Amino acid sequence: MESTNHYLRTIGLFFLFSFMSMWAYAQTISVQGIVKDPTGEPIIGASVVEPGTTNGTMTDIDGNYSIQVSSQGKLTVSFIGYQPQAIDVSGRNRIDIVLDEDNKLLDEVVVIGYGTQRRQDVTGSIASMRGDIMREMQSSNISQSLQGRIAGVEMTQTSSQPGANMQIRIRGTRSLTGSNDPLIILDGIPFMGSLSDVNPNDIKSLDILKDASSTAIYGSRGANGVIMISTYKGESVAYDRPVVNYNAYYGVKSLLNEYPMMNASEFTAWREEAIKNGASWQYGVDEDKSLNTNWQDLVFESAMVTSHDLNVSGVTKGGGYSFGVGYYDETSVLPGQEFERFSLRGSFDQQIGRHFKFGINTMNSYGIIDGGQDNPLGSILSLTPLTNPYNTDGSIKTGEMYINNMDVYYNPMMIESLGDRWKDRRRTFASYNSLYGEVMIIDGLRYRLNLGLNFRQNDYGNYKGAETPFNASKTSNGTIENAQTTNWTIENLLYYDKTINEKHKIGLVAMYSAEQTESSVSNAYAEDITSDAVQHYNFGLLGDNGKVTFDPEKQIYYKRGLLSAMFRAMYSYDDKYMLTATLRTDGSSVLSDGHKWHTYPAVSAGWNITGEDFMKDVKWLDFLKLRIGYGQTSNQAIQPYQTLGGLSTNYYNFGDRNVSGYYVSTLPNYSLGWEYSTTWNYGIDFTLFNHRLSGTFEYYTQNTHDVLVAQSLPQSSGVTGTFMTNMGETRNRGVELSLNATILKDYNGWNWDVGFNVYANRNKILSLASGQLYDKGNGWFVGQPIDAIYDFKKIGIWQQGEENEVVKYEGSTGQVGMIKIEYTGDYDANGNPIRQIQQGTTLDDDDRQILGSIEPDFQGGFNTRVGYKGFDLSIIGSYKSGGLLVSSLHSQTSYLNMNSGRRGQIQIDYWTQDNPTNAYPKPYGPEVTNNPKYASTLSYFDASYVKITNITLGYNFSGKWMQKLGVNKLRVYATVQNPFIFASDYYSETGLDPQPNADGGNGSTQAVASNSVLPSRIAVVGYNTPATRNYLFGLNVSF
Known part of the structure; x- marks a missing residue:
């Protein structure tokens, strides 16, 4: 009996211990942590899965994850581009993981609208660039760094002054009258500022959404493409200390080439020929045939550029922080021009418990642009080489200078000595702030609230003292303008992510958002300012002697709002079949009642062919994916209140009095609605030869319907101006190819990578308002490109x-x-x-006929990087083939009066009886005013060029001495920018940069010559700050 009891007790204890063991094994705990790469950067979108179950999650934008798992279970952590890890939980509640790189795998993750995605899962058209790669081309503005770097993205310089922005076009021009600028998203929040407000050193990565299946998630805001900017977050080499990064460079700028102006002997012969041909000009009292003044040598000067950035970042338990300050200063080769920027940025992210985390991000900048409006280049090029800049005593002439018997100019050398007598300054303060809070409701389901608050203020002041350059009125005058814009955004997002059996990946997101923008502009002009000390700062001090005027057209206030709802579903099966579907609806306050809302569908799919069994034996092909996408976006390309009618004031005679009255200046349009685009995109992504060659090929077509067009009204309507209506259609088609190759990899210490991209876009106007075949005033012709050149041939x-x-x-x-x-x-x-x-x-x-378009046949860029041990050499270039370049230097009446004999003249091969050339006409001639008839035909050149934009040689230090000093990274480099230009007819003739440098915009028309009208949206090579060649020396150090 005793033995039996002992046996039963033994059996009982066995089952008890077994049950307790199973209970302990089955106990579920919460595990959280962060997944990083070997450099300490968080990995976004890494998969964290409990093997053999449907339980799984993905890391967020900060690399954090949280999962409920068995206390004695396992976790498999994987991410494309890194070696997967299997980890025993062993009852731990926090597990931080570092994944080692696997160079045999694709290594990219991209930021998409309201989330992230592995590169191999992307079904839309998205191009990406890391911040360090982008900064190989140092500049004050990231748009300059992107020039020629990404297929389908064209950067056009609209001003070469320090601090100027560039015009960005993603896959061409769509709208005829509205903005074609892309939407910018900064750390997940729509960005209302200028790219010049963003410090390039703060950028970690940049992703560009190009097709509608990718941009539809942003609705009407994403019609022209989306640029996603991600800034640096907290990082640390160890949890107990932060990382300090300091980046600096200093450089000098010199004129790329002088303008090809005639010297004294050439100019004298040219003027005498003009007089022989009928010109009535006489030599001015300030001209002397014995002189040979080179005004460019006297006025152009060496300039400098300097940049300093300091950043401190680190991690806390469950969070991270990053704070940085920056300073940038750039002067110009023209006196009086300068750009300064002070920047301050900070971010903080924190996990609180298992279910809640929050973060805040702020980016602030203060910029000063001097000399942005008043440009002395006109005087430099118009003054003849026969004029003397100095008085007989050697002092600089400060009065009027007669360069013939009727034209008067000021000496541009006097600008730097003006002091308080001249001021042209624009100050910009911008603050962009975002706050988010996120709640994990259950595993895989989370709610996120995004708040954005942006503020931007522009303060512009201009003062011209009496008898100073740029002052046509001869009396002192000043202008003051203040513009303020505030914007707030609230986004409510619900996410659900689930991985089932390690093959089915589901990602859902729903959003409801509200946005409002409020803007105001005030402007005042004053004359007879009594003291240079007052300048434009306080018109209230003028007293009775001063005259202050307020132009009603320049006093502006508006408010606009946008309500939106969105849903997106992403599904992937076995990393082979991908499907994404998006639906968004927007309601805009600026459109007419009954037309305020529009809904945008988008769908895209991908097929990873190399994941199929029948591809296993194709060893040379590492990765091949086909993509197709369809989507619709729209553009609310009008200003607030434009749907309403407008009244303006004017004076009229009433008996013997001149009285003011109102008249109808604009008609209302109660059916004004959305301009929307429909896009199809087809793409192929591939990687070959053990990842030595990778690339993307894409074809797209985009039709824009109900284009907003300003329709001219007949005189019988009694209303001057135009009538905004939805009556037009445009089309863009194009192809893009991007290739990246690794030529050498760790070959006796050598590494060599090359990149190349080429793209071609063809746009066409399919219809205009009221069945018109053309609108010559705006340069629009049905069946022709939007930016066609219409002129004599x-x-x-x-x-x-x-x-x-x-x-x-x-x-x-x-x-x-x-x-x-x-x-x-x-x-x-x-x-x-x-x-x-x-x-x-x-x-x-x-x-007049269509001569062509500024749109090239094709364009693109190239780059190469060679490394040997600690040394690295990078070369970046861009090119363009075909299209027309417009040079106002060859036909503009405002300054040179081409071929008149009056003013300074560029060197040209002009016609004489002894030189019967077909290049340029004889000087003067009996035709229109001061220019030869058809002078605009002289301004068109082949726009082709090949340009090396950047060469950088760097060295990365290494050694135990760095560890002893606590230095993690130390690199020095030297850069030359704009060193070479090839294959350019314009450069060969003039020595000038063949890329445009004058503002195009989307406004009214401007005269290029007295008998030609060119739409001002077309950028030209004009009278702006000339291009420079820059030499930089830089330092990157990390502690």
Whole structure:
């Protein structure tokens, strides 16, 4: 009996211990932590899965994860580009993981709208660039660093002054009258500022969403593409101390090349030829034929650029922080121009318990631009080499200088000595702030609240003392303008992520958001300012002697709002089949009642072919994915209140009095709605030869419907101006190819990578308002590119022996030596131009034709990086083939008065009896005012070029001495920017940069020559701060 009891007790204890063991093993605990790469950077989107179960999660934007798992279970952590790890939980509540890189795998994660995604799972068109790669091209503005780096993204310089922004176009121009600028997202929040407000050293990565299946999640805001900017978060080499990074460079800037102006002997011969041809100019009292003044040598100066950035970042238990300050200063080769920027940035993220985390991010900048409006280049190029900048006693001339018997200019050398007599300054303060809070409701389901608050203030002041340059009125005057914009955004997001059986990955997100922007502008102008000390700062001190005016058209206030709802579903099966579907609806306050809301669907799919069993034996192909996407976006491309009618004031005679009254200036449009685009995108992603060659090929087509067009009204309407309406359609089609190759990898210490991209876009206007076939005033023609050039076609110069032909086409005023253009009319049986017989004239506006477009045949960029042990050499370049370049230097009337003999003149091969060239006409001539007839035809050049934009040689130090000093990284480098230009007709003739440097914009038209009108949206090479060649020396150090 006793033995039996002992046996039963033994059996009982066995089952008890077994039960307790199973209970202990089955106990579920919460495990959280952070997943990082070997450098300490958090890994976004890493998969954390309990093997053999449907239990899994993914790391967030800060690399954090949280999962409920068996206390004695296992976790498998994986991410594409890194070796997976299997980890025993062993009852731990926090497990931090460092994944080692696996160079045999794709190593990219991209930031998409409201989330992140592994590169291999992406189904839309997204291009990415790391911040350190972008900063190989140092600049004050990230848009300059991106030039030629990403296929389908074109950067056009609209001003070369320090601090200027660039025009960004993603896959061409869509809208005719609205903005074509992309949406910028800064750390997940829409960014209302300028890219010049962002310090490039704060940027960790940049992702560009190009097709509608990717941008539809941002609705009407994403119609022109989306640029996603992610800044640095907390990092640490060890949990007990932070990381300190200091980056600095200093450089000098020199003029790329002088403008090709005539010297004294060339100018004298040219003016004498003009006088012989009928010019009435006489030599000015300030001109002396014995002089040979090079105004460019006297005025252009060496400039400098300097940048300093200090950042401190670290991690806390469950969080991280990053704080940075920056200073940037750049002067110009033109006196009086400078750009300064002070920046301050901070971020803090913290996990509290298992279920809650929050974070705050702030980016602030204060910028000062001096000399941004008043440009002395006109005087530099217009003053002749026969003028003397100095008085007889050697002092600088400060009065008026007569360069002929009627034209007066000021000496540009006096600018630096003006002191308080001249001020042109724009100050910008910008503050961009975001706050988020996130609650983990259950595993995989979380709620996030994003709050954004942005503020931007522009303060512009201009003062010109009496008898100073840029002052046509001769009396002291000043302008003050203040512009303020505030913007707030609230986004409510619900996320659900689930991994089932390690094959099914589901990601859902729903959002409801509200946004409001409020802006105001005030402007005042004053004359007869009594003291230079007052300048533009306090017009209230003028007293009775001063005159202050307020232009009602420059006093502006508006408010606009946007409500949105969105849902997106992403599904992936076995990393082979991917599907993404998005639906968003927007309601805009600026559109008419009944037309305020629009819904945007988008869907895209991907197929990882190399994941299929039938591809296992194809060893040379590492990765191949096909993508297809469809989506719709829209553009609310109008200003607030534009749907309403407008009244303006004007004066009229009433008896013997002049009284003010109101008139209808704009008609209301109660059906004004959305301009929307439909896009199809097809893509192929591939990696070959053991990851030595990778690339992407894409084809897209985008049709924009109900284009907002300013329709001209007939005089019988009684309303001047235009009427905004939805009546137009445009189309963009294009192809893009990006290639990256590793030529050498760890070959006796050598590494060599190369990159290349090429893209071509073709846009076309399919229809205009009211069935019009063209709108010549705006340069729009159905069936032609949006930026078509419509003008006469120069076919040569009328030569001696062609006198009868000249009369036939030009009439009695025609002469040899003048521009010959192409006649587009018909001829009679005798070979005579019919238009002359019917209208009494031959060559007229009917002979204007489409000459081409500024859109190139194709363009792109290239780069290469060579490394040997601690040394590295990088070369970056861009190129363009085809298209037209417009040079106002060759036809502008404002400064040079081309071929008139009056002012300074660029070197040209002009026609004389002894030099019967077909390049440029004879000086002066009997034609329109000061310019030869058809002068605008002289401004068109082939826009092709190949340009090396950046060469950098660097050295990374290493050794035990660095560890002893606590230095983690130390690199020094030297850079030269804009060193070489090839294959450019314009550069060969002028020595000038073939890239545009004058503002295009989307406004009214501007005259390039007296007999040609060019839409001002077309950027030109003009009278702006000239291009420079820069030499930089830099330092990167990390502690």
